[in-house]
Structures are given as C-alpha cells and as structure tokens.
Amino acid sequence: MDKFLIEGGIPLSGEVGISGAKNAALPCLAACLLTAEQVTLHRMPRVKDIRTMQSLLTHTGTEVVEEGASTVRVRAGRITSPEAPYEVVKTMRASSLVLGPLVGRAGRARVSMPGGCAIGARPINLHMTGLERLGAEIHQSHGYVEASAPNGLKGTHVHFDRITVTGTEDLMMAAVLAHGETVLENAAREPEVVDLAELLIKMGAKIQGVGTSRIQIEGVSSLHGAEHTIIPDRIEAGTFLIAGAITGGDVTVASCDKDHLSALIFKLQQTGCEITEPGVGKLRVRALGKLRSVDIKTEEHPGFATDLQAQFMALLTQAEGISFVTETIFENRFMHVLELVRMGANIRIEGRQAIVAGRTPLSSAQVICSDLRASASLVLAALVGEGITEVNRVYHMDRGYESFDLKLAGLGAKINRSH
Numbered sequence: 001m002d003k004f005l006i007e008g009g010i011p012l013s014g015e016v017g018i019s020g021a022k023n024a025a026l027p028c029l030a031a032c033l034l035t036a037e038q039v040t041l042h043r044m045p046r047v048k049d050i051r052t053m054q055s056l057l058t059h060t061g062t063e064v065v066e067e068g069a070s071t072v073r074v075r076a077g078r079i080t081s082p083e084a085p086y087e088v089v090k091t092m093r094a095s096s097l098v099l100g101p102l103v104g105r106a107g108r109a110r111v112s113m114p115g116g117c118a119i120g121a122r123p124i125n126l127h128m129t130g131l132e133r134l135g136a137e138i139h140q141s142h143g144y145v146e147a148s149a150p151n152g153l154k155g156t157h158v159h160f161d162r163i164t165v166t167g168t169e170d171l172m173m174a175a176v177l178a179h180g181e182t183v184l185e186n187a188a189r190e191p192e193v194v195d196l197a198e199l200l201i202k203m204g205a206k207i208q209g210v211g212t213s214r215i216q217i218e219g220v221s222s223l224h225g226a227e228h229t230i231i232p233d234r235i236e237a238g239t240f241l242i243a244g245a246i247t248g249g250d251v252t253v254a255s256c257d258k259d260h261l262s263a264l265i266f267k268l269q270q271t272g273c274e275i276t277e278p279g280v281g282k283l284r285v286r287a288l289g290k291l292r293s294v295d296i297k298t299e300e301h302p303g304f305a306t307d308l309q310a311q312f313m314a315l316l317t318q319a320e321g322i323s324f325v326t327e328t329i330f331e332n333r334f335m336h337v338l339e340l341v342r343m344g345a346n347i348r349i350e351g352r353q354a355i356v357a358g359r360t361p362l363s364s365a366q367v368i369c370s371d372l373r374a375s376a377s378l379v380l381a382a383l384v385g386e387g388i389t390e391v392n393r394v395y396h397m398d399r400g401y402e403s404f405d406l407k408l409a410g411l412g413a414k415i416n417r418s419h
C-alpha cells in the first residue's frame with residue numbers, strides 16, 4: 001500500500017490547476033447509460049473512483065474509451081447486463097447512481113446494496129422510495145436491489161425526507177425517460193447536480209428548476225448523444241486553498257469556480273486570510289499573520305460542505321482560540337480527529353460537535369487515512385507538522401484527488417510517495 005512521507009514547515013507558494021469534479025463526473029458517466037448514442041465528456045479527473053465507474057459501465061455492455069489526458073467517450077449502444085455487482089459497489093458507493101438510468105433505459109436494474117461506510121450508515125432508501133413512486137417494482141434479496149419497470153416509469157411527485165445529492169441525481173436520471181412530469185421537492189442544490197442536469201439537457205432532457213430545491217422534469221421518449229465539460233472540483237480547490245492558509249503560504253488555484261466556494265471563502269476570511277481573484281477562474285489565498293478561531297457547521301449547498309470539514313479542522317488546529325465544528329450531514333465524520341490528536345492537536349468530540357483548541361504545534365507521527373477527506377486533512381496537518389509524517393493508506397486519496405502529491409510538490413511541499 002502506498003504511503004506519503006511529508007516534511008512539514010514549508011509555506012506553499014505558486015499556482016495549481018484544478019481537475020474536473022469527481023462528484024460531477026460520476027453521475028455524468030452514469031447518465032451516458034440513458035442513450036444509445038455517443039456521449040463525450042471532457043475535463044474528467046483521472047482518479048480511481050472514475051476508473052471504477054468506467055469499469056462498471058463496461059460491465060453493462062457499454063463502450064468506454066479514454067482519449068488524451070482528460071476526455072472520455074462513452075457509447076451505451078445496447079445494455080447487455082443492467083447490473084452493478086457487489087465487487088464494484090463495495091469499493092465505491094456511488095455505483096448506486098446507475099440504478100435510476102438503468103431502470104429508465106433498460107426497464108430493469110440489479111444493483112448491490114452498499115454496506116456501511118467509514119463516515120456513516122449512508123443508506124439508499126430514498127433512491128428506492130423515489131423509484132417506487134416512479135412506478136418501479138423494487139425487491140431486495142441476497143444483498144441486491146432489483147428494480148423493474150417493463151412498461152416504463154411514470155412521472156410523479158417526490159418529496160425527499162432529507163436532502164440527498166446522489167438520490168436527487170439518481171431520480172433525475174430515472175425521470176428524464178419517464179412518461180409525463182416528475183417533480184422533485186426538497187432536492188439537492190449542489191453544483192454537481194446542476195452539472196448533471198446541464199449534460200442531460202444537452203442530451204435532450206427537459207428539466208427546469210435545477211439549482212433550486214424544486215426540480216421539474218418532463219419525460220421524453222429518448223435522449224441523444226452530447227458533448228460536455230465537467231465543472232472544476234470545488235473540494236479539490238478548497239483543499240488547496242486551505243493548504244495555502246495552513247502553511248502560511250501564498251497559493252493560487254486556477255480553473256476553479258468561486259461561486260461554488262463562497263462558504264469556504266467567507267470562513268477563510270474570518271480566520272484572517274486574504275482571498276483575492278488574480279484572474280478569471282482564479283483564487284489566491286494568503287495567510288496574513290496569526291490565524292483566528294472560527295466556528296463552522298456543515299450543511300447542504302450553499303452551506304459549508306461536509307467534504308471540506310476535515311481539512312478545515314486541520315487548519316483550525318493552527319488558529320488561536322476555541323473553534324466549534326458541527327457536522328450535520330454524516331453521523332461519523334470525525335475519523336480524522338484522533339489522528340490529528342496523535343499529532344498534537346487539542347480536539348474534543350461531543351456528539352456531532354468537535355471542539356478545537358488552538359493553536360497547538362503539530363509534530364510528525366505515523367497516521368492512517370480512514371476515508372478520502374480525512375486523508376486530505378492528515379496531509380494538510382503533516383504540511384505544518386515538525387519532522388517527517390508518514391501518512392498511510394493513501395489509496396483513499398487516490399480515489400478522489402488527481403495527483404495530489406505531485407500538485408503539492410509543485411507548490412514547494414516536500415512530499416514523497418513510497419510503496
């Protein structure tokens with residue numbers, strides 16, 4: 001298993017290019033199942049989860065061809081096996097995103113139920129209830145969800161019990177080929193949902209209200225091929241901004257969308273960092289003097305992203321004073337805390353809240369990554385830790401960050417990957 005060896009204490013400086021958003025690219029790949037024609041996707045991040053989704057598509061009989069550094073051409077001419085096997089789903093929960101498009105296009109799907117996950121239970125009950133409302137018959141057996149709608153899905157009204165990102169995406173993809181109108185209420189407003197809708201509209205879907213909590217979809221009889229460029233990864237961009245801030249550096253992230261990052265920008269400013277826009281699609285962070293403590297509470301978009309909570313907590317260990325971090329999206333997303341404490345942080349967990357007392361010097365240690373964003377948090381802590389930190393199990397990082405070590409090295413970090 002690969003690990004990172006990171007020597008801390010170097011302020012990062014320079015410019016880093018942001019890749020396409022993993023969490024937008026995943027549903028866009030699943031959407032390719034909705035048409036027999038070719039869909040071309042640009043700015044695809046070359047990360048493990050994307051490769052996994054591509055193999056899943058191949059398993060259904062879909063042709064997937066990678067071209068150049070970041071383009072993928074997908075053609076789901078005929079779906080020969082509308083199935084997502086356990087072997088794939090167990091390595092990537094987002095595999096459940098194929099449920100909606102497979103039932104919509106092929107009239108049936110058999111998808112393994114995802115098990116528990118490091119950050120919480122993460123059930124897919126809302127995907128299933130929604131599909132049932134759309135007229136699919138759902139059975140669960142042997143760890144699989146089987147959905148069938150031999151005569152097609154029927155437009156309906158769905159009110160999500162709680163906001164779910166992939167649930168909204170899954171049902172939107174199911175509804176585009178349903179008969180009649182579907183309304184999704186209490187829908188997710190994440191930029192990744194909007195990006196998927198933009199691709200679907202290019203493919204001929206009729207969708208209104210994306211980016212709001214009420215999405216209206218008028219079903220059409222078929223979709224056609226399209227070409228689409230994935231949005232930049234706001235979580236990757238945010239992670240590099242925090243890296244600049246925590247190291248007291250001067251970092252510019254290029255090709256990002258600042259509108260997707262406003263909650264983070266506001267919080268970074270409150271800690272005393274300066275954020276400027278040196279050019280189109282660019283954000284520059286500079287840490288001016290001592291960092292100040294600040295409270296954060298994760299929420300659905302446009303609130304503070306849960307996917308940046310762990311990284312921001314690493315930053316708060318270096319801020320003067322007490323910060324309260326409240327996690328409202330996932331019930332177990334503090335796995336990084338004990339590792340940060342082993343590096344010298346002073347953090348106490350009380351239920352869904354972590355109380356961070358700063359500033360504490362961090363020192364090198366051997367630490368273990370438990371999930372994608374927790375891993376990023378530990379790497380950021382290592383960048384300011386005294387000595388050489390060994391960050392183990394970096395395969396978690398490789399699932400969602402493209403060449404994270406190389407990009408950090410480009411900003412001056414002393415980071416090496418070893419086997």
Ligand code: EPU
Binds near residue numbers: 165
């Ligand atoms: N939930 C249910 N039932 C459902 C679906 C969700 O109870 O049927 C609960 C979840 O357990 C959770 C909450 O609702 O407590 C929100 O979960 P959501 O469905 O929104 O999460 P997701 O769609 O599984 C996506 C991202 C996550 C990101 C969350 C929240 C993808 C592929 N994944 O997950 O990204 O944290 O939204 O923004 O889009 C990551 O990239 O590291 C990552 C975990």
